[in-house]
Amino acid sequence: MSNSSSQAAARYNNNFLKEVEAMVEEGNWVKMCMQCGVCSGSCPTNFQAGWDHPPQEIFMMIRAGKREEVLTSQSMWMCTSCYNCIVRCPRKLPITHIMHGLANYAHRLGIAPKNQPTRHFAKLFWNNCIQTGRVNELKLSLGLYFRDGFKQGIINGLAMKDVGLGLLKAKRLNPFELFKPHGCKDQKGIHAMLKKAHEIEERRKAIKTA
């Protein structure tokens, strides 16, 4: 990277693009965008709150060197993985994957927006999942209810009580799961597998950045 003296000088050079290519999953595709806007036009989250920068704009911002704005944006967290953009992109960009890659990179750098609901959910889901090799729905939803404090958690829980009771009646929900979650058969194996995957990924990243 060049030792640019000012922020403005860093704009519209390729430094951030190169960083994205190296560090972001499928980031090497960003340069192939031809700015037609079909992805943005196809996105179902269009005009929802938080959709500040549609994919087309995100890719342009990467090329324009707007590192801070891209990585702190809410936009990529808005992706619902519907894959409409990938299906329609005339350049065959894996847009959904790039959006997730950017979100993940921002998260790893620790500059993703704090209290971002999607990020929070993703963390809960993942932690929950790796613990036992299964997603414990009760723990996951309670974790979500109490995201904004104990009082808000109670309020959220009461609001959902009818659903909870219904599930209880239909034997779809076991309250004891909260204390003794049931795991998959070979939990140790799962942990070993995930560890190995993590190692492989780290190695690949090291090669890319070298």
Added chain:
Amino acid sequence: MAVEKKVAAYICQGCGLGERLDTAALVDVVKKEGKIQQVKPHPFLCSNAGVAMIQNDIDNEGVSHIMIGACSRRSKTDAFNFPEVAMARANLREGVIWIRPDTEEARETTQEMAEDYLRMGCAEIKTMRQPEGNPNTGTSRTLLVVGGGITGMTAALEAAKTGYPVVLVEKSGQLGGWAAKLYKRVPSHEPYKAPVDNGVADMVSAIEADPNIKVYLNATIAKTSGAPGRFQAEIATESGSTVTEDVGAIVQATGFALYDANKLPEFGYGKSPNVVDQGGLEQLAREAAERGGPILRPSDGQPVKSVVFVQCAGQRDASGTHLAYCSGHCCNTSIKQAMYFKDVNADIDTTVLYTDLRTPGNGEDFYRSGQEKGVIFTKGKVSSVEPAGNTCKVNFHDLILDDQHACIENADLVVLATGQVPNSGVNIDFKAVEGEEAAAEVEKKTISILNLDYRQGKDVPQLKYGFTDSHFICFPYETRRTGIYTAGPVRRPMDIAQAREDATGATLKAIQALENAAIGSAAHPRSGDLSYPSVRMEGCTQCKRCTVECPFGAIDEDAKGYPLMNESRCRRCGTCMGACPVRVISFENYSVDTVGSQIKAVSIPDEFSEKPRILVLACENDAYPAMDMAAMNRTEASAFVRVVPVRCLGSVNTIWITDALNSGYDGVMLMGCKHGDEYQCHFVKGSELANYRMSKIDDTLKGFNLETDRVQTYEVAITDIDRVPKLINDFEKRMFEIGMSPFKGF
């Protein structure tokens, strides 16, 4: 050549004609009113037996003029092909039975219609002669190519491959033109991934090795006189002497110049040596390649680390200051030039600032390849380039992020895509343009390229923005000077691939022109037409309308001021015939008389019969085929129209209109092609001139005390299949509203 005039008529009964029409009555009309005694009906005239019958009469009975009452003159041309005799055709099928309902009440008017067309056919054949071919032919089969760039060299090589000798004239000291200045060019073959060698050296050696191609370097055309088949080109050579070459046709491939970047000071051109146009970058790239090093910035010779390409610099300009058009090649060229950097060092930042990226041909693959190599495309409109020290700051409006104040700092090199300006000659139509800017433009273009020895001016006419005129829809290479074809960027902006294709097309047209000239036949679009215009000089008043109005510069003036026909330049449109106020210009088989007598041959029912007569003069290139096609769809049309095909609306002499109105026609419809800037007239100016002449008809109508609605001109395209019958039926309705003409029966 027929010694004695013997006329015969043939009436077909096939295709339902026999059932729908009373053949005996038709024969009677031909005999009594058409005054042709030899009339033969046939159940299937275009069959072998029918054709053999006609051929037998020609061969053994001495028949020299035949009238065929059958289908449209556009049908069965293979069967009814009797080149040794004069022929007229009465259109009974498409013109009559196919557009009329097969009902008892329509029977009478349908029969009247058919009888009228036979009367017209009889009148026409009697006033016709068999064309003998232009006697003033020239037989030179040499092709003159003006300009030794890619277009000119391609034209020369293609013509030589076909066996035609070529004279190639190049103003500079070497062949190659713009392409020779290119370091590399955009690929024209799969996989369209990387710039390729410019290909000039191979072409030059092919030309040098070809004994059929004679090359003049450092030479210009001092004078071009003559006509297709016998042009004489005086070539001013290097030594100061003049060489005369006899050539049959000319391809002008004089190319383009880059738009002057000095007119773009806002983009820093002239203010910083690091701002160059696309030509300037090619030079830097070639210097670098010769040196075997990276491309250096001109200001201090340091390697370029970042380069910005500014697209549409002085192009697609709506303000009227710069070029209004897109030059078509610059996007691909900038992609190619960005690859010059990326292919050597992928770390160099190459940014293309565009508003709309246009990559014609297979440029899409090339564009994708550029992206893969890391060329960055940013959609933005550049407002200014500020030079600062050894770098530049490019200010632009980012159109995706809508950032008015976006900028790229520290650009080592800025490349402006300035576009193409045609190297055409003097604008002979200059008078039509007004304003100071236009004056400046013409000041620049005082040097003629062809130096034509034509009354109409030294160069070929221009269409828009100084590009040479051509019929964009039908005949893209045709200029308004017969036998002279333009190709390459002098005709419209284009890249190398297109220029090569263009050169091949123009060469083929030039070969056709000189071959046609050699047999005394017309050039495109009436190729094969042997008729030519002749002037009855004793009647000529020297009004010069024919010389002025001829769209093709075929008519000069002789020493006494009489029209001097250059038959080989003539396209046989008949515009001169339509222009002549004393009607002394005619073709053997198409004259004021052939059409005038047809008009007069129609029987005009009296004022109280409620049967109006409407004359339709229809352009045979578009309007008449549209009518034929409407008939094929069995679209009903008025029984009261009588259609006469004309070569071009430009050939319509106002006497036809006056005569028609005088003899009791209720209305006249003229159908020609679209005119004006976006003209579609096959003879360029014909329909426009007709429209102008007909605007004067109103006075005549007022003189007659007739309603001006009775004469109307229409712009009709060949696709107006549904519209033409509607126009006719609406016109008929209008005639009933106005009432019958009071001139009947006089």
